[in-house]
Amino acid sequence: MDEMIREKIKQVKKGDQSSFEDIVIYFQNRIYQHCYRMLGNAHEAEDVAQEAFIRAYTNIDSFDNRRKFSTWLYRIATNLTIDRIRKRKPDYFLDAEMKGTDGLDMYTRLPSQDRSPGEEVEGLELQRFIHQEIAELPPKYRSIIMLRYLEEFSLKEISDILNIPLGTVKTRIHRGREALRKKLRHV
Amino acid sequence: MDCNREYAQLMHQYLDGDLNQREEAILRLHLEGCEVCQKHFHELKRTLTFIQSTEHISVPESLSSKVMQNLPTEKKQVKYKRWFKAHPVLTAAAIFFVLMIGSVFSSWSQDSQLVVSKQENLVIEGDTVIVPEGITVPGDLLVKNGDLMVKGTIEGDVTIVNGELLEDGNMLDEESFTASVGEVNGEFNHVDQFFEWIWYTFKNLFKGIFTF
Numbered sequence: 542m543d544e545m546i547r548e549k550i551k552q553v554k555k556g557d558q559s560s561f562e563d564i565v566i567y568f569q570n571r572i573y574q575h576c577y578r579m580l581g582n583a584h585e586a587e588d589v590a591q592e593a594f595i596r597a598y599t600n601i602d603s604f605d606n607r608r609k610f611s612t613w614l615y616r617i618a619t620n621l622t623i624d625r626i627r628k629r630k631p632d633y634f635l636d637a638e639m640k641g642t643d644g645l646d647m648y649t650r651l652p653s654q655d656r657s658p659g660e661e662v663e664g665l666e667l668q669r670f671i672h673q674e675i676a677e678l679p680p681k682y683r684s685i686i687m688l689r690y691l692e693e694f695s696l697k698e699i700s701d702i703l704n705i706p707l708g709t710v711k712t713r714i715h716r717g718r719e720a721l722r723k724k725l726r727h728v
Numbered sequence: 729m730d731c732n733r734e735y736a737q738l739m740h741q742y743l744d745g746d747l748n749q750r751e752e753a754i755l756r757l758h759l760e761g762c763e764v765c766q767k768h769f770h771e772l773k774r775t776l777t778f779i780q781s782t783e784h785i786s787v788p789e790s791l792s793s794k795v796m797q798n799l800p801t802e803k804k805q806v807k808y809k810r811w812f813k814a815h816p817v818l819t820a821a822a823i824f825f826v827l828m829i830g831s832v833f834s835s836w837s838q839d840s841q842l843v844v845s846k847q848e849n850l851v852i853e854g855d856t857v858i859v860p861e862g863i864t865v866p867g868d869l870l871v872k873n874g875d876l877m878v879k880g881t882i883e884g885d886v887t888i889v890n891g892e893l894l895e896d897g898n899m900l901d902e903e904s905f906t907a908s909v910g911e912v913n914g915e916f917n918h919v920d921q922f923f924e925w926i927w928y929t930f931k932n933l934f935k936g937i938f939t940f
Contacts, residue, residue, distance in 0.1 A: 555814060558799060565792040573787040587788055594795040671778045690779045696744060715740040722768075722775045 546610050553601050561601075565594050568611065571692060572618050578687050579622035581676045589625055593618040608701075615692075615702045619684055626680055667728070674724045682717035689714060732758075735765050739772060832929050843872035856894065868914065878912065885914035889925065893918065 546567065552560035572593055577586035596617050597604075604613055675683060688694045688702060696714070700707045738755045741747050747755065759766050812819045844850060844857050847865050851858040857871050861879040868884035869876075876886070877894040919928050 561799070562792060562796050565795050569791050570787050573791060574785050577785050587791060590791060591795050591798065595798055598799055668782055672782050675779065675782070686779065690776055691782070711744060714744065718740065718743070718772055718775065721779065722771045725775050725778055726771045728778070
């Protein structure tokens with residue numbers, strides 16, 4: 542499969558637009574879902590997924606064929622979703638680290654259980670509830686949890702996609718798992 | 729809750745596949761004995777199962793066609809650049825060809841003056857070059873923009889560009905040339921038109937290259 546994608550990219554680099562369509566069709570499910578989970582709504586997800594593919598096309602010359610295309614594509618998509626989230630809340634960021642707290646952010650200041658999860662589950666389908674809890678994680682944890690457990694990238698690949706050191710990926714995935722554990726343990 | 733931070737750390741390393749056998753054994757041994765940690769570990773694993781069971785989201789069908797519609801059409805410049813990058817040899821050949829045509833064209837239109845290669849004993853009357861009777865021209869002869877009349881002998885090649893070969897003021901066609909009064913012991917070239925001129929120049933160029 543990787544070989545097929547590699548071949549298609551060669552064609553696109555030569556100027557063959559139709560080969561790019563095959564690439565889009567092959568990756569659209571994964572990229573769209575990634576955007577959807579990052580953004581939490583279908584409209585924005587479609588918008589950003591589309592933008593990600595177009596960016597990939599216009600910058601295809603800067604893609605190094607020896608690297609993994611999916612990693613590169615996810616990187617574009619992730620950066621775009623994070624940009625979108627930033628633009629969405631211009632006043633303050635819950636996930637912005639607070640000065641002098643060594644990695645703590647505003648989420649840690651929120652009351653941890655402001656509604657009883659039991660009531661919540663009654664109203665919502667379980668899956669929806671879980672999805673919502675993931676969506677409420679700060680983006681920097683959410684992206685890693687999703688890439689690891691839903692899109693099944695290795696930690697090394699995640700460090701490539703997000704362009705952060707492997708150690709940071711591990712720290713964040715630990716915190717992300719702990720945060721979700723606390724949210725979901727009463728379910 | 730966190731009975732032991734160290735063991736929580738080990739659990740996460742275990743989940744990332746970062747534990748060696750010895751460390752794994754330590755963790756297992758501890759979990760068997762410590763109920764709190766066991767619960768913690770169980771919750772973590774359950775959380776991961778939950779995450780992986782989230783709903784499947786289907787893609788809007790129009791996504792790929794929308795992407796394709798919105799792709800920028802390549803600028804012509806980019807297209808050419810890409811093409812040149814992909815075909816360096818053809819590009820070099822094309823540039824060479826353009827320069828070549830340019831130089832041939834300019835050398836054609838440059839002068840309409842009569843040009844005769846420098847040989848002794850030639851007589852020039854107006855636009856006509858005459859090789860007089862009994863005279864032998866020892867080398868090649870080029871006549872440009874003028875006619876040539878051969879009464880004597882030419883040892884080398886003859887080239888007439890933009891002119892005619894005359895015999896006593898009469899035109900002589902090439903077929904009967906061998907029967908003419910004069911004698912040409914080399915090759916005879918008659919160039920009259922622009923394309924022939926190009927052909928002639930190229931031929932000479934390649935001859936030059938190969939003999940070199």
